[in-house]
Amino acid sequence: MNLELSQTEENYLKAIFSLSLSRSKSVSTNAIAEKLDTKASSVTDMVKKLSEKKLIDYKKYQGVSLTEEGKKRAVKIIRKHRLWEVFLVKHLDFNWDEVHEVAEQLEHVKSIKLTNELDRFLEFPTHDPHGDPIPDADGNIDHHIDVMLASLHKNETCVVLGVKDSSPSFLKYLDGHEIKLGSEIIVLEKEEFDNSMQIQIADRKISISQQITKNLFVKKLGK
Amino acid sequence: MNLELSQTEENYLKAIFSLSLSRSKSVSTNAIAEKLDTKASSVTDMVKKLSEKKLIDYKKYQGVSLTEEGKKRAVKIIRKHRLWEVFLVKHLDFNWDEVHEVAEQLEHVKSIKLTNELDRFLEFPTHDPHGDPIPDADGNIDHHIDVMLASLHKNETCVVLGVKDSSPSFLKYLDGHEIKLGSEIIVLEKEEFDNSMQIQIADRKISISQQITKNLFVKKLGK
DNA sequence: ACTAATTTTTAGACATATCTAAAAATTAGT
């Protein structure tokens, strides 16, 4: 039994981890297939392999969940992914919509020293460029207080903490409207009809659709 | 025909490149097998594949050599490898004997922007931690002026520019004797019998074997 | 030039990871 995982195996663990956060409980074969853009039959094969390695619990037709060891491995990969994203934005002049693809590769580099030294070099960042929390060296990870902008009411004020969708197209949309992490938003109007919002951000008033408001993590501001 | 090369294919190109520098002309199947710690039969298979991709010239039983395109690819990988080594030593507190293994992984990350931004971030270094020259973005590369310490005579003085062998064991030996890039060395004696040398380095006098003197690139100092 | 040693290639096998198509199991609808 090989302790070193292939990049593919690591990607499966990460996918299962992130799927169990939302849908909780056990994760279906199809959900994994969709997330990884592969076929259900391929997932079944891999799931058997990871199960033999005791990284996931799997019973035929019952879906899968990560074991403690599997969870540990997944968190380590996520830690690396997010640290590299911080590096790319802070030091290599990448925009937040360009980092994901590169971090997908960097996250598989195996060296504990590399990860921890990178963490130190970056001065132990707590969040990545998309507002996602970075696990510490022991695997502890803060979870999102998932308040979406969509849940706010007229006249409430908030600050943008993160994005749920971090696809380049969404991030470019936000860039285009100068919505960034830390931006303060006031909800001026909320349309009953399509749930779009009229908001004030800095000194601009704009209208954004529910597609947008459902993908922005925010913190409500007292008052 | 896939333009993206696998890590394995990249490693073959790099191996062939470095073998053609020393032995020049065409590189033998066995030499590649030894360099990559694999079997001759595996090399034959891969060599056919790279030949189909027009990255090497290959005729049965005649050995191989890189095409222009193959050379370009090899140099790009070497550029990445060496830039990452600089990063690890300068910013992540790695010793020069720890970087190679990690750079072997990092060199395969695909992103031209990543490479060029890293180069800028490092302020366009010309040499890696082992004294090897770093190709520029256009693939231009200085070649070693390969004067080895072994070729010097009694009373000649030189400065250490690089190491030929960059195995951890050799590098640790050098650390143990405080021999670094930039160290000035005076040849005090040269033994006829075993070619070992008595040298002066800083204010210490030490004796080093031919195994060592044959693996240190130096620049002679006028007088 | 012939034989022996060495190098290189081929043949056939195996492991990983993927796919399509068909079969089996589960779930949903009435």
Added chain:
DNA sequence: ACTAATTTTTAGATATGTCTAAAAATTAGT
């Protein structure tokens, strides 16, 4: 509870990269 739709698994193929053992070609020695 039965049937239909959906999900999941199996079976069989393909592609990559590796290996051992045997065959073929080259090179070296006399």
